[in-house]
Each structure stands twice: as structure tokens, then as C-alpha cells.
Amino acid sequence: MNDDLVIKYFGIKLRYPSYIKLQISCVIFLIILAIASLLFGGESSDYAIRNGWWICLLLILAEIAESMWAINKAKKEKATNT
Numbered sequence: 809m810n811d812d813l814v815i816k817y818f819g820i821k822l823r824y825p826s827y828i829k830l831q832i833s834c835v836i837f838l839i840i841l842a843i844a845s846l847l848f849g850g851e852s853s854d855y856a857i858r859n860g861w862w863i864c865l866l867l868i869l870a871e872i873a874e875s876m877w878a879i880n881k882a883k884k885e886k887a888t889n890t
Contacts, residue, residue, distance in 0.1 A: 838871070
């Protein structure tokens with residue numbers, strides 16, 4: 809589909825399939841971290857550990873929004889270059 813699409817991620821140029829794999833792995837990591845925080849962080853006195861599950865959910869939403877923005881930006885750049 810978009811195999812020739814190049815997306816910049818923190819200054820690194822990644823092809824579309826590599827970028828999607830990176831984003832999926834980030835989201836999976838954050839989901840695992842949210843579940844662990846929800847299960848084991850309830851008795852902690854540290855605010856970030858006790859409430860880490862919803863912080864991770866907010867980070868997942870931010871990661872998805874950033875991915876959509878970066879993909880749309882790369883599509884616009886590709887359209888103007890061709």
C-alpha cells in the first residue's frame with residue numbers, strides 16, 4: 809500500500825512498514841505497563857506507580873495521534889514531491 813512512504817521519526821527516516829512495527833511495539837509495551845501498574849501499583853505510595861495505568865492510556869492515545877499526524881504529513885510531502 810504505502811511501502812514507498814518515508815516517515816521521519818525523531819529525525820530518523822523510516823519506511824512505512826518499519827514505522828508501523830515500531831508504533832505497534834510501543835503501544836504493546838505501554839499496554840503491558842498499564843496492566844502491570846493496575847495490578848501491582850495500587851498499594852504504592854508513589855503517585856506515578858499508583859496511577860500509572862491511566863497515564864499509560866494517555867500515552868497510548870498520544871502515540872496514536874502522533875502516528876496519524878506523521879503518516880498524514882508524509883503523505884502530503886509525497887503528494888507534493890510527485
